[in-house]
Amino acid sequence: MTPLNQIPIPELFVSPEAAEKLTEEGTKLPRWVLSEQQASDLELLMNGGFFPLRGFMTQADCDTVTRDGSLTSGAVWPLPVTLDVDEDFAGRIEPGDDIALSDGPDLLAIMSVTDHWQSDGVTHLGGKVKGLRPPAKAGDTPNQLRRMFRQTGWEDVTALYNGDGLADIQGPAMLILPVADQVEDRAAPFIRDNIYIARIRLFARAENEAMVALREIVGRNHGATRVHS
Structure with missing residues (x-):
């Protein structure tokens, strides 16, 4: 039986043929240029790092998460x-509309808007996304790492979000470096002495228990069997 951390995780990317068609259609849609954090969120949505999310969260999911720490x-x-x-952008969008999401010149995804609401003076959109392509500065994906763990036979992998305690880890370990600009160094990830340095673009929203829990979910989605935040 294949270990759980080696089984492929669902992604939101469409087929290359569908991506080509949707890219052409996307040129006619309202386009939102993502901030760096939004681009990283979209990347983790599309590649399965934020599984089980299927897109940007709805108002009902946000309310339930805020209240209970769980999705609907x-x-x-x-x-x-x-x-x-x-x-200005929100005023042109209604539930049922599709919008194009880009990180500048590149169209990354199509989002089908289902929710449009305000809280604390901020306007939010929610809805499922169809991934067309990853951002130019994309990091390691869950399925890339899971495939690597399958090839190397790593069934028990500890993930750390900093180097503290790395020397005490027995067996394979994945050191996660979540700072976005570190992803630009494509030569950096490597395997050495059972340690893999993973580039995962996860922005810190805060330093609290909720962020620790989010890091654990993302680490496990990327194939870790235990996570030290």
């Missing part, structure tokens, strides 16, 4: 992940 499905989730936009 019952799945544990610690923090809202929404697409926050300015009032």
Whole structure:
């Protein structure tokens, strides 16, 4: 039986043929240029790092997460992940509309907007996304790491979000470096002495228990069997 941390995780990317068609259609849609954090959120949505999310969260999911720490499905989730936009853009969008999401010149995804609401003076959009391509500065994906663990036979992997305690880890370890600009160094990830340095673009929203829980979910989605935050 294949270990759980080696089984492929669902992604939100469409087929290359569908991506080509949707890219052409996306040129006619309202386009939102993502901030760096939004681009990293979208990347983790598309590649499965934020599984089980299927897009930017709805108002109902956000309310349930804020109140109970879980999605309306019952799945544990610690923090809202929404697409926050300015009032001018929000004024042109209604539930049922599709919008194009880009990180500048590149169209990354199509989002089908289902929710449009405000809280604390911020306008949020929620809805499922269809991934077309990863951002130019994309990090390691869950399935890349899971495939690597399958090839190397790593069934028990400890993930650390900093180097503290790395020397005490017995067996394979994954050191996660979540700072976005570190992803630009494509030569950096490597395997040495059962340690893999993973580049995962996860922005810290706060330093609290909810962020610790989010790091654990992302680490486990990327193939870790235990996570030290």
